[in-house]
Amino acid sequence: MQAVPDLARWLRPGDTVLWGQAHAEPQTLTGALVEQRHRLGRLRLMLGLGASQVLQPAHADAFDFIAYCGGGSHRALARAGLLDILPCHYSQWPALMRAKAWAVDVVMVQVSPPDEQGRHSLGLAHEYLVPAIEAARVVLAEIHPDVPWTHGTRHLRADEIDLCVNASYSLPVVAVAANLNGDVEQAIARHVASFIDDGATLQTGLGAIPQAVLGALHDRRDLGVHSGVIGDALAELAEAGVVTNARKSIDRGCSVAGLLMGGARLHRYAHRNPALQMRSSEYTHDAAVLASIERFVAINSAIEIDLTGQVNAEVAAGVYVGAVGGALDFLRAAHRSRGGVPIIALPSTAGAASRIVVQLSGPVTTPRSDAGVIVTEHGAADLRGLPLRTRVQRMLAIAHPAHREALAAAASTFV
Numbered sequence: 121m122q123a124v125p126d127l128a129r130w131l132r133p134g135d136t137v138l139w140g141q142a143h144a145e146p147q148t149l150t151g152a153l154v155e156q157r158h159r160l161g162r163l164r165l166m167l168g169l170g171a172s173q174v175l176q177p178a179h180a181d182a183f184d185f186i187a188y189c190g191g192g193s194h195r196a197l198a199r200a201g202l203l204d205i206l207p208c209h210y211s212q213w214p215a216l217m218r219a220k221a222w223a224v225d226v227v228m229v230q231v232s233p234p235d236e237q238g239r240h241s242l243g244l245a246h247e248y249l250v251p252a253i254e255a256a257r258v259v260l261a262e263i264h265p266d267v268p269w270t271h272g273t274r275h276l277r278a279d280e281i282d283l284c285v286n287a288s289y290s291l292p293v294v295a296v297a298a299n300l301n302g303d304v305e306q307a308i309a310r311h312v313a314s315f316i317d318d319g320a321t322l323q324t325g326l327g328a329i330p331q332a333v334l335g336a337l338h339d340r341r342d343l344g345v346h347s348g349v350i351g352d353a354l355a356e357l358a359e360a361g362v363v364t365n366a367r368k369s370i371d372r373g374c375s376v377a378g379l380l381m382g383g384a385r386l387h388r389y390a391h392r393n394p395a396l397q398m399r400s401s402e403y404t405h406d407a408a409v410l411a412s413i414e415r416f417v418a419i420n421s422a423i424e425i426d427l428t429g430q431v432n433a434e435v436a437a438g439v440y441v442g443a444v445g446g447a448l449d450f451l452r453a454a455h456r457s458r459g460g461v462p463i464i465a466l467p468s469t470a471g472a473a474s475r476i477v478v479q480l481s482g483p484v485t486t487p488r489s490d491a492g493v494i495v496t497e498h499g500a501a502d503l504r505g506l507p508l509r510t511r512v513q514r515m516l517a518i519a520h521p522a523h524r525e526a527l528a529a530a531a532s533t534f535v
Contacts, residue, residue: 124148124149124151124152124156124285125283126156126159127152127153127156127160127260128156128159128160129283130226130258130260130282130283131160131161131163131225131226131258132161132225133160133161133162133163134161134162134163134164135163135164135225135226136163136164136165136166136222136223136224136225136226137153137163137164137165137166137224137225137226137227137228138165138166138224138226138227138228138248138249138252138256139227139228139229140168140228140229140230140242140244140245140249141167141168141169141170141171141245141247141379142168142169142170142171142192142244142245142292142349142379142381143171143244143245143291143292143379143380143381143382144229144230144242144243144244144245144249144379144380145170145171145172145174145230146228146229146230146260146261146262146264146287147172147174147230147287147289148262148285148286148287148289149228149260149262149285150172150174150175150228151174153228154174154175154179157179157181157182157183158181158182160182162182162183162184163182163183163184164183164184164185164186165183165184165185165186166186166187166222166224167185167186167187167188167194167197167203168187168188168189168248169189169191169192169194170191170192170193170194170195171192171193171292171381172193172292173193175193175194175197176196176197177196177197177200177202180200180202184204185197185202185203185204186203186204186205186206187203187204187205187206188205188206188208188210188213188443188444188445189205189440189442189443189445190203190205190434190439190440190441190442190443191441191442191443195439195441198439198440198441199439203440205440207434207444207483208444209405209444209445209446209448209449210247210248210348210401210405210444210445210446210449211401211405211406211407211446211449213248213251213401214248214250214251214400214401214402215402217248217251217252217255218251218254218255220255223255224252224255224256225256225257225258226256226257226258226259226260227249227252227253227256227258227259227260228260228261228262229242229249229253229259229260229261229262229276230243230244230245230261230262230264230267230287231243231261231262231263231264231267231276232263232264232267232268232269232270233263233265233267233269234278235269238277238278239275239276239277240261240263240275240276240277240278240281241267241268241269241270241271241272241275242270242272242274242275242276242398243264243267243268243269243270243380244267244268244270244379244380244381245378245379245380245398246272246273246274246378246379246398246399246400246401247348247378247379247400247401247404248400248401249400250273250274250400250401250402251400251401251402253274253276253280258282258283259276259280259281259282260281260282260283260284261276261281261283261284261285262284262285262286262287263284263285263286263287264287264288264289264291265287265288266291266387267291267387268380268387268388268390268391268392269391269392270380270390270391270392270393270396270398271392271393271394271396271397271398272397272398272399273397273398273399273400273403274400291387293382293383293384294326294351294352294381294382294383301332302328303497304467304497305328305329305332305467305497306332306336307497307498308329308332308333308465308466308467308495308496308497309329309332309333309335309336310336311465311495311496311497311499311500312333312336312419312463312465312495312500313333313336313337314500315417315461315463315493315500316337316340316343316417316461317340317415317459318340318341318342318343318367319341319342319343319344319366319367319415320340320343320344320415320416320417320459321343321344321345321346321365321368321369321413321414321415321416321417322343322344322345322346322347322354322417322419323345323346323347323348323416323417323418323419323420323450323454324347324350324354324419324420325348325349325419325420325421325447326349326351326381327421329421329465329466329467330353330419330421331351331353333419333465334353334354334356334357335353337357337362338357338360338362340362341362341364342364342365342366342367343357343362343363343364343365344363344364344365344366344367344368344375345358345363345365345375345376345377346368346370346371346375346376346377346404346410346413346416347375347376347377347378347404348377348378348379348401348404348405348445348446348450349377349378349379349380349381350375350377350379350380350381350382350386351380351381351382351386352382352383352385352386354375355382355385355386355388355389355390356385358375358389358395359389363375365395367415368413369412369413369414370409370412370413371397373395374394374395374396374397375395375396375397376397376398376399376403376404377396377397377398377399377404378398378399378400378401378404378405380398401446404446405446405449405450407449407452407453410449410450410452410453410456410457411453411456411457413453413457413460414457414458414459414460415457415458415459415460416450416453416454416457416459416460416461417454417460417461417463418447418450418451418453418454418460418461418462418463419463419465420433420447420450420451420463420464420465421433421464421465421466422464422466422475422485422486423435423436423441423442423466423475423482424436424466424475424476424477424480424481424482425464425466425475425476425477425491425494425515426476426477426478426479426480426488426515427476427477427478427511427512427515427516427527427531428488428491428508428511428512428515429488429491429494429503429511429515430480430484430486430487430488430491431464431484431485431486431491432480432481432482432483432484432485433445433447433485433486434482434483434485435481435482435483436470436481436482437481438481442485444485447464447485447486448485448486448490450462451464451486451490451492452490454492455490455492455504461492461493462490462491462492462493463492463493463494463495464486464491464492464493464494464495465494465495465496466495466496467496467497468496468497468498468518468519468520468523469520469523474519474520474523474527475496476496476515476516476518476519476520476523476527477527478527478530478531488503488511491503491504491511492504494514494515494518495518496518496519496520498517498518498519498520498521499517499518500518501514501515501517501518502514503515512531516528516531
């Protein structure tokens with residue numbers, strides 16, 4: 121890796137520093153930040169999903185950590201009680217940054233090599249980086265030769281970058297889930313797929329269940345994509361001619377995403393591909409934009425769901441491991457969409473414990489008023505328009521059989 125100059129030239133004590141999350145983390149710059157931390161003064165770091173091991177609990181000697189999620193490699197910070205969590209909808213981030221409610225002083229980005237016009241692509245992530253770049257005092261960038269040049273609404277020229285270094289590390293990849301073809305995942309995938317018709321526009325997260333769902337859609341036609349994040353499975357569907365975006369009511373012919381998380385296949389698909397458009401969170405999660413998408417199917421997950429449809433997607437065993445994130449933005453959009461379906465899919469158990477519960481063990485991330493279709497390996501419970509007692513019966517039917525009797529007894533106040 122290239123040696124990074126003394127960052128004290130650009131950073132001031134007390135600054136708030138933000139960088140691209142997940143695979144878009146500029147690891148040359150973040151590594152230098154950690155190495156130089158004792159001569160920079162105390163800094164506040166605004167974190168997203170971690171995909172590297174650059175940050176460790178011991179670094180709290182120089183940093184304060186604020187984050188919208190507790191997932192990925194930052195889970196160690198969460199377990200150590202060092203993450204100050206922002207319980208904020210993803211759609212609200214850009215406005216808060218532009219209004220200086222969250223003052224971002226320094227942005228560090230990973231970019232592609234320049235195109236023929238000298239423009240560096242933001243490559244793997246637009247999302248909240250776009251408003252952060254426009255609000256920040258300083259922009260630090262690293263050029264990675266393996267980052268694809270992606271089409272989007274924002275690029276960077278050399279004169280917009282205060283410091284530019286070269287990077288040479290191996291980009292992270294998403295490991296193929298070992299249980300992708302497990303009976304539970306495949307059963308959930310079949311149930312979810314039954315709600316997805318030809319011409320639907322999809323939003324999905326990552327992980328074994330979304331991968332399994334996408335793997336069950338190879339017989340569909342003209343699917344579209346409008347998602348906060350996409351991975352290798354969606355690239356595979358596009359290359360197979362399943363994802364064409366031909367019937368989308370907006371952005372026809374184009375998949376829209378804010379973040380790319382995948383390996384070489386996704387990078388090849390994304391590189392200079394005008395059929396993939398990267399967008400800021402101001403667009404991918406905007407309520408007015410989402411409201412204009414017909415047949416919008418939002419597929420998200422959860423840690424646990426109670427018998428009335430309340431969702432906890434943030435805390436497990438007392439540790440913050442999830443996020444408020446963008447799930448509710450997408451679920452509400454799918455409710456409003458003509459022909460849309462809001463789906464939350466999860467296994468019915470975690471080890472021996474039921475994930476369908478009488479009372480949540482964490483916060484209510486999604487209220488029951490926004491509950492849609494809940495899917496486990498035991499079936500689908502469509503809660504839309506149902507009163508509480510009927511919801512309880514539907515949820516009991518998709519709980520693991522070993523837990524149904526106890527759940528029914530504990531839920532007697534509803535039935």
